[in-house]
Amino acid sequence: MNTASATTDYVLGSSDQEHDRLIRQAKTLAPYTERLFRDAGIGPGQHVLDVGSGVGDVALLASGLVGETGRVVGVDRDANALAKARARAARAANVRFIETDLSPQQREAVFSRLPPEYATRFRGPILPTETIPVHMMNVFTEEAAREEPRESIMHLLRYIGERLAASATASGARQIENRAERGQKNLTIDYEEVLRERMIVGTPGRVIDRLQEVREELGLDGILAELNPGSLIPHAQVMRALELLCKEVMPQFK
Numbered sequence: 001m002n003t004a005s006a007t008t009d010y011v012l013g014s015s016d017q018e019h020d021r022l023i024r025q026a027k028t029l030a031p032y033t034e035r036l037f038r039d040a041g042i043g044p045g046q047h048v049l050d051v052g053s054g055v056g057d058v059a060l061l062a063s064g065l066v067g068e069t070g071r072v073v074g075v076d077r078d079a080n081a082l083a084k085a086r087a088r089a090a091r092a093a094n095v096r097f098i099e100t101d102l103s104p105q106q107r108e109a110v111f112s113r114l115p116p117e118y119a120t121r122f123r124g125p126i127l128p129t130e131t132i133p134v135h136m137m138n139v140f141t142e143e144a145a146r147e148e149p150r151e152s153i154m155h156l157l158r159y160i161g162e163r164l165a166a167s168a169t170a171s172g173a174r175q176i177e178n179r180a181e182r183g184q185k186n187l188t189i190d191y192e193e194v195l196r197e198r199m200i201v202g203t204p205g206r207v208i209d210r211l212q213e214v215r216e217e218l219g220l221d222g223i224l225a226e227l228n229p230g231s232l233i234p235h236a237q238v239m240r241a242l243e244l245l246c247k248e249v250m251p252q253f254k
């Protein structure tokens, strides 16, 4: 077991604040994670390995799906996260957590068993720069739509910026990641530039136009929608944004 670099080269760190954020994030994503797992065929009696199990939310969800005859093993190198995960899973007899710091070779061994399209995505940087978050608001003027997620988006960028900057000289940080420069950029970028260069925010009409533009520019054939960047957008608005995305935007791209 090697925990020497446990908290140094993982950009989002292992603070209580990060653990709380993981729990909030898991709660929002739970229905989608569960559907993904069911679609992937996870069910009674199966054995699941959760790599990077954090405070245990995904492992606990899998534990419910595999049932009494199945097993879930979560591995993580963050001892504090594991202590919380074990406490939360105290009543789930089919889950256990193991502390270990997976080497790049071990991670490679896991990723090499994934289908190529996933393997490529997960091998990349933790926060891939090619991701284009999409958010749509439940309002009808562009001005109001633009302003509603401002606080949450800027909170997210500052959060990532602080962590990138703080981990720039940590052992395990690779030069190719440019953490100092990317951290500084996230700490100083203003909202106008975010909307120009990084994110698509607006009414459905505006989102359709921008997606058409980026599709032509970048040759995209799919998007990953980030409906609550920063986690500060109220649940009702996130659900409304999802509804608008499905009912008004998606039909334009079929």
Ligand SMILES: C[S@@+](CC[C@H](N)C(=O)[O-])C[C@H]1O[C@@H](n2cnc3c(N)ncnc32)[C@H](O)[C@@H]1O
Binding pocket: 010, 014, 022, 023, 026, 051, 052, 053, 054, 055, 056, 057, 058, 059, 075, 076, 077, 078, 081, 100, 101, 102, 103
């Ligand atoms: C996004 S968090 C986990 C989220 C978690 N699966 C959940 O259900 O909320 C990623 C986790 O990977 C762990 N991690 C990162 N690099 C690791 C490594 N080399 N070996 C083991 N754990 C690692 C971190 O400590 C962190 O807890």
